[in-house]
Amino acid sequence: MNLTLKIWRQKDSNAKGQMVDYKVTDISEHMSFLEMMDVLNEQLVNTGEEPVAFDHDCREGICGMCSMYINGEAHGPDRGVTTCQLHMRMFKDGDTITIEPFRAAAFPVIKDLVVDRMAFERIQHAGGYISVNTSGNTQDANSIPISKHAADEAMDAATCIGCGACVATCKNSSAMLFVGAKVSQYALLPQGQVEAADRVKNMVAQMDLEGFGNCTNTGACEIECPKGISLENIARMNRELMKANIS
Amino acid sequence: MALDSKVPKGPIKDKWTDYKNHIDLVNPANKRHIDIIVVGTGLAGGSAAATLAELGYNVKAFAYQDSPRRAHSIAAQGGINAAKNYQGDGDSTYRLFYDTVKGGDYRSREANVYRLAEVSANIIDQCVAQGVPFARDYGGLLDNRSFGGVLVSRTFYAKGQTGQQLLLGAYSAMNRQIARGKIEMFNRHEMLDVVKVDGKARGIITRNLITGEIERHSAHAVVIASGGYGNVYFLSTNAMGSNTTAAWKIHKKGAYFANPCYTQIHPTCIPRSGDYQSKLTLMSESLRNDGRIWVPKNMEDVIAIREGRKKPTDLSEEERDYYLERRYPAFGNLVPRDVASRAAKERCDAGYGVNATGEAVYLDFKSAITRYGKEQAKIHNITNASEEKIYELGQAIVEAKYGNLFQMYEKIVDENPYKTPMMIYPATHYTMGGVWVDYNLMTTIPGCYCIGEANFSDHGANRLGASALMQGLADGYFVLPYTIGDYLSDDIRTGKIPTDTKEFDEAEKEVKDRIDFFINNKGTKSVDYFHKKLGKVMWDKVGMARNEKGLKEAMSEIKAIREEFWKEVKVIGNANEMNPELEKAGRVADFLELGELFAKDALVREESCGGHFREESVELDGEQKGEAKRNDKDFAFVSAWEYKGEPADAVLHKEELEFKDIELKQRSYK
Numbered sequence: 001m002n003l004t005l006k007i008w009r010q011k012d013s014n015a016k017g018q019m020v021d022y023k024v025t026d027i028s029e030h031m032s033f034l035e036m037m038d039v040l041n042e043q044l045v046n047t048g049e050e051p052v053a054f055d056h057d058c059r060e061g062i063c064g065m066c067s068m069y070i071n072g073e074a075h076g077p078d079r080g081v082t083t084c085q086l087h088m089r090m091f092k093d094g095d096t097i098t099i100e101p102f103r104a105a106a107f108p109v110i111k112d113l114v115v116d117r118m119a120f121e122r123i124q125h126a127g128g129y130i131s132v133n134t135s136g137n138t139q140d141a142n143s144i145p146i147s148k149h150a151a152d153e154a155m156d157a158a159t160c161i162g163c164g165a166c167v168a169t170c171k172n173s174s175a176m177l178f179v180g181a182k183v184s185q186y187a188l189l190p191q192g193q194v195e196a197a198d199r200v201k202n203m204v205a206q207m208d209l210e211g212f213g214n215c216t217n218t219g220a221c222e223i224e225c226p227k228g229i230s231l232e233n234i235a236r237m238n239r240e241l242m243k244a245n246i247s
Numbered sequence: 248m249a250l251d252s253k254v255p256k257g258p259i260k261d262k263w264t265d266y267k268n269h270i271d272l273v274n275p276a277n278k279r280h281i282d283i284i285v286v287g288t289g290l291a292g293g294s295a296a297a298t299l300a301e302l303g304y305n306v307k308a309f310a311y312q313d314s315p316r317r318a319h320s321i322a323a324q325g326g327i328n329a330a331k332n333y334q335g336d337g338d339s340t341y342r343l344f345y346d347t348v349k350g351g352d353y354r355s356r357e358a359n360v361y362r363l364a365e366v367s368a369n370i371i372d373q374c375v376a377q378g379v380p381f382a383r384d385y386g387g388l389l390d391n392r393s394f395g396g397v398l399v400s401r402t403f404y405a406k407g408q409t410g411q412q413l414l415l416g417a418y419s420a421m422n423r424q425i426a427r428g429k430i431e432m433f434n435r436h437e438m439l440d441v442v443k444v445d446g447k448a449r450g451i452i453t454r455n456l457i458t459g460e461i462e463r464h465s466a467h468a469v470v471i472a473s474g475g476y477g478n479v480y481f482l483s484t485n486a487m488g489s490n491t492t493a494a495w496k497i498h499k500k501g502a503y504f505a506n507p508c509y510t511q512i513h514p515t516c517i518p519r520s521g522d523y524q525s526k527l528t529l530m531s532e533s534l535r536n537d538g539r540i541w542v543p544k545n546m547e548d549v550i551a552i553r554e555g556r557k558k559p560t561d562l563s564e565e566e567r568d569y570y571l572e573r574r575y576p577a578f579g580n581l582v583p584r585d586v587a588s589r590a591a592k593e594r595c596d597a598g599y600g601v602n603a604t605g606e607a608v609y610l611d612f613k614s615a616i617t618r619y620g621k622e623q624a625k626i627h628n629i630t631n632a633s634e635e636k637i638y639e640l641g642q643a644i645v646e647a648k649y650g651n652l653f654q655m656y657e658k659i660v661d662e663n664p665y666k667t668p669m670m671i672y673p674a675t676h677y678t679m680g681g682v683w684v685d686y687n688l689m690t691t692i693p694g695c696y697c698i699g700e701a702n703f704s705d706h707g708a709n710r711l712g713a714s715a716l717m718q719g720l721a722d723g724y725f726v727l728p729y730t731i732g733d734y735l736s737d738d739i740r741t742g743k744i745p746t747d748t749k750e751f752d753e754a755e756k757e758v759k760d761r762i763d764f765f766i767n768n769k770g771t772k773s774v775d776y777f778h779k780k781l782g783k784v785m786w787d788k789v790g791m792a793r794n795e796k797g798l799k800e801a802m803s804e805i806k807a808i809r810e811e812f813w814k815e816v817k818v819i820g821n822a823n824e825m826n827p828e829l830e831k832a833g834r835v836a837d838f839l840e841l842g843e844l845f846a847k848d849a850l851v852r853e854e855s856c857g858g859h860f861r862e863e864s865v866e867l868d869g870e871q872k873g874e875a876k877r878n879d880k881d882f883a884f885v886s887a888w889e890y891k892g893e894p895a896d897a898v899l900h901k902e903e904l905e906f907k908d909i910e911l912k913q914r915s916y917k
Contacts, residue, residue, distance in 0.1 A: 012824060030520045032659075038525055038775075045773040045828065050820050053827055055313070057486040059526045061655065062411055063317040078658070085658050110457055111825045118434070121314055125426040129419035130378045134298045134724050136369035138376040142333060145387030155380040155405055158412060162316055191378050 001027050001093035005040065007052055008100045010109050013116075017109065019098075029089040033076060034059060034066065036088055054113040059084040061226060064161030067168075068113055069100040074165035074224045082163060082226045102168035106175070106211045117164050119210035120178060126206035127199040128182045130192055150188050157184040159227045166221035166229075172213030177221040179207050180233035187240050197244035204241055250503070250887055250902045253685040254358040259908045260340075263362045266686075267729055271736035278303030280742070281735050282466040284451055286438045286493050288315030288421070290414055290716055291699025292472030294723030297420035300429035302728060304735075307464055308421070309433045309453060311488055311830075316418045319474060319486040320719060323410025324531035324652065326392060326402035327716040329367040334391055338399040340364045347714060348909050350396045350583050351679070351707020352857035352877060354509070356885070357908055358686060359704045366725040367717055371403055373724060377416040381405050394712035395532055396583035396916070402713045407531055407652045413716055417723070436462075437830065438493045439758045441469060441500050441695060442750050448497075448695035449744045450751065452758045456830065459823040461759055463751045465744035467735055468694045470727065471497055475678035475700040477510065479838045479845065480790075481782025483675035484516060484529040490834035491841050494682050494701050502690035503887035503900060505703035506680035507841065508849035511710055511858045512791050513676030514587035517659055517669075518607040527674040528659060530610070531652055532712040535580045537615035537645065538669070540587070542599040542608050544568045552601050559601070559609055559668050570594055578916040585709045585858045586916060588673035589875075592791050595672070602670055611668035616641035673791065677715060679706040679858065680848070683887040683902075687730035688722060691887075696731060698722035703885070708857025762822045765832045770817040774831045777812045781805060781835070781842055789846050794862040795853075801846040802895060809839040843894035848886055851899065854878035870917060879911050 002025045010017030024040050031039075034056050041051035057065040066083040070076035076086045091097065099113065107115040132138065158181070166177035183200050186192025192199070215234055222231045255262045273281065281304050285296040288310040296308040310318060332338040343364040348355055371389070375381065381403050382390040391400040405412040424430040435456040442450040442465070450465035476491035477483035498504045515530045543549050544566055551557035571590055572579045582590075591608050594600070601607050620641030624632040632640070642665050646653065656664050682690050682697040684704055690697050699719040706714065788801035812835070820826040855864040855875035864876045885902040 028521055028523065031523050032525070035523050035525050039523060042773055042775060045817065045819055048819065051828060053825055057312060057317055057488050058319060058322050059487055060322055060484075060528045061658075062322050062408070063312070063319070063486060064314075065312060065317050080654065081658055085655070087658065087661070089661060114825065117313055121432075121434070124419070124422045129423040130376070131423060132376045133301055134294065134373060134377075134420050135301075136366070136373045136725055138372045141331070141371045141375040141381075142388050144375065146383055147387050148383045148385050151380050151383040151387075154378075155382075155412070158380050158405075158415065159408060161321075161411075162314065185380065186378050189378050189380065191376060 001029065001088070001091065003027055003091065004096040006096060006098045007113070009052070009112055012111055013108055027088055029087070031088045032059065032084060033070070033086040033088065034084050052113065053111045056084055061085040062161060064163040067102045067115060067163055069102055069168055071098050074102065074168040075226055079223070080226060080228055082161070102164050104167045104173035106173060107164060107167065119212070120162055120164065120175070122210065123175070123179060123203055123206045124182070127202040130186060131195060144190055146189060154185045154188040157181045157188065157229065157233050160229050161227055163226065165224050165226060167212065169220045169224040170213065171218060171220070172216060174215045174221070175207050175210070175212040176215040176234045176237065177225065177229055177231070179203050180237035181229050183237045183240055184233040187236060196240060197247065200237060200240040201244050204237070250683070250900050251685065252356060252902055253687060254356070255686065259358060259361045262358055263365055270729060270733035273732050273736050273739060275303050277739040279305070281305065281738060282307065282744070283468050283470060283731070284464055284466040285309070285470045285472060286451065287318065287472035287474060287699070287701070289318035289320035289472065289474055289699060290410070290417055290719030291723045292470070293318065293414065293417035293421055294720050295470055295472060295698060295727050296430055297417060297424055298724050298728045299731070300424035306424070306430045307433065307466065308430055309436045309438055311435065311437045311456060313434050315421055315432065316415060318414060319489050320414045320716070321411045322486070323716055324407045324529065325394065325533040326404035326409045326713040327370065327413060328394070328401050328711070328713045329371045329403060329717065330364055330401060331368050331371060333389060334400045336399045338401050342399065343367060343401065345909055346397045347705070347711060348707065349914060350709055350711035352709050352914055353707065353879065353883070353906060353911050354506070354856055354904065355707030356704055356904065357906060361908070362726065363705050363718055363721050366721045369725060370717065370720045374413060374416050377419060379405065379412045379416040392533055392536060393581065395535060395581045395587070396578070396711045404533070407533070407649055410716060413720065417720070439496065439833065440754045441497050441692070442754045443500055443692065444744065444748065444750045447693045450746060452754050454758070457825055459821070459826065461755055463746040463755060465746045467738045467741060467744065468696065468731055470696045470698060470731070471682065471701055472699045472723070473701050475681065476838070476841055477675045477678055479781065479842050480675040480785045481778050482519065482524060482527050482786070484513060484527050487526060490837070492834050492837045494697070495837040495841055497682065497690060497692060497695055497697070499890050501692045501890070502695060502697070503683040503889055504681070504844065505683035505885050505887045506708070506848065507845040507888070508852055508859045509679035509708045509857060510675060511584055511677040511679060512588045512673045514584055514591055514673050515610060515671045516674035516676070517656065518602055518604065518672040528655065529674070529676060530656060530669065530671060531649070532584065534610060534649060534652065537648070538580065538610040538612050539569055539614055540571050540580055540591070540608055540610055541567045541569045542594045542601060546598065549599050549601060553603060568599070575916045582916045583709060583711060588791055589860060591673055606672045607670040608672065609668035610671045612645055612664065616645055616665070619644040677710055679703065679708060679710050683885070687733065688727055689730070689734065694734065696727060698727055708859055761833065762829065765816065765818040765829055766822050768816060768818070770815040772815045772817055774816060774818065774828060774835050777808060777816060778831070778835045778838070780808050781839055784808070785842055785845070789849055792860050792862050793849050795850065798846050798850040802843055802850070805839065805843040805846065806895070809843070812836065812839055840894050844888060844897055847894060847897065848888065851886060852882060854882045856882070871913065871915065877913065883911070
């Protein structure tokens, strides 16, 4: 298929960016979206133009590095996938595709489609851990029985890949799905409950400091999340925060 | 320099304990004055950085991604082995040790493997304490699954995302130390050289991938944890950015590179679909627990399937060739990876491949779904359940076990694997070879350590499933923190290493010159053009089956590609900005050297062992006819290569392997 691409080009974080049109031809429907971008970049290199910078790494939907906003949706039109897993069969010959970086005040653009997600890192530094030494001198793993239900729910929350689609999608640029997922994972497990109160207070405080917006229960984040992280995690985080502030 | 593995004396089961009892320690007050650089933040680097910081050292950690959480360990699916014997099925430290040495085709160092098995159980305790949500059974205890090449169930898992959960565990431990200021984290930084002062590793040169700035970092020791070199094949299951640069740079500065030809071609990956393919996707080996691998028995059916006249589900049991079950009745679909990969290649080379490219076999879940369905019907007291009901009940079980993998397959291939068998084909996945290290995990450069996939030591010529995560975390959490202390105990009075010295000047100049070359070389061809060309030679001539003629051709062809690269490579953009093309150029330049050494290593090793299969070395008769033939008399050694400029001139040093605790036997999975 032949496509027109409208892509956000921005030299660096200080430069003013703009949308630029490109044409790509003979795109196979079996290509992944990023393979289509590879074709474009190879074309640009061959004609001496600077290729489009975009974040990507594992290309199997787990590293959370890729981050495009395609036709007005984080990770594009498919559900339950990251951009690297999006396939060109989702598009038609002759389509015009708009490709922008994730947009949020807390995610400044570094170059073209690459954004800075250090705000997520700082939130994790504020409390995304259990304070246990890595010495291996802990108790036997089976001495803490955990109900299958709790373990499975913790696992579901823990599958967040930290890509930032929730923030990019949210009209308030809220990071509550991301933070809620980590808070929930630990709140659901006995190992995490010891410091649960401090963790939720510190992580939420850092989240606010970074300039992320609040949650107004729209639920768009849950729909666009490539890993299907549930909105319940936000509710659980709010409950944990309330508990922490009362006690 | 003669190789000294520094394996402690004494019985194998006491070596590690005795060693720990007798090493020099650094007191906590002195640790505050010692800096350690860790390059790479996957399972090995991440766990090492966290533990070293926790002990009190000042750690500087480097990752080329924007967060340590994105290192490619994240993509490991199936699980992590540990000799916990929770299932009571006869597992033990010795048995895990034995399985690993045997699985590695007797080409690993016994003492290292025993230590790995010994600390394995601790890893699970540690990870559970960190909040890693491993799968559990209804009683609340940890669940296990079995993996290829072993007869016990010792693999712990978190759905199909075990690597992700373990890495996030290590990442959380890092975050705790970053918050305390004990780890200084450098995201989007790439190491471009190591700096040696008086023969010791004392720092690195890095490039800030956002600004392009070249930076100097000093430390008392440097730890390389940069992963494997599978991307030398261009197409592999590695991440796009996975590279050999850090490992190759230390090799060029004096670290020997061991067994590059030991590379694992993983049997269950999604087949390639076209020339534009940028990477291959693995389907976890755990699927072989429940999937049966087959191709049609009759050529007419193969042709009918390729032409779309028949579907795989149209073929009766009699018309299918479950070739692994046929050839290896004892292990069946759970033979080790190298054996399964070669068997798939054998069938496809014989013309039985089931897709348009002729490079695909089926992985079929129907029997498992039916089996689980019947079991569920019984549990739920459903009598006279219809076939559809049984299938539905069984599908739910398979979905719970491998749901995300099935979904991933469907997204890529656009076929529903619950309804029709998956198509799979082998792809490059893991590199057992790597930087040579002694028992302390130190390379031949004093003060330079290498851990995880980047080193060579534990997996011999073939790695068993679920052992990579085990080794990465064992090295980082439990081994390196001891061994590095023994070395650093001599450095308590050294003081901060200055970076304004001639050694740093020289290393930085070398790095800058190379970058300037790339930017100013007005060539005609893209970096990917050369990478793909290299990958094709590697796959065709240094892939699943190798022979003398092909390897010699590969060496000269790779040299020719390298020469063309240095003339014709074109890198658009500038040095002082984010420039992904420039990053790739540096990495491919190193792959072009490694590739030739790889072929040379494969040429010298005139035996078949593990992932290295020489067509000249096969069993000619008897029960094992056609199987790989190892030659212990002449090749029971580690090939450690010393850099001498051109890869073809590399000098071979041999570390003879001694097997005192395991009898050398032909590996049989029949």
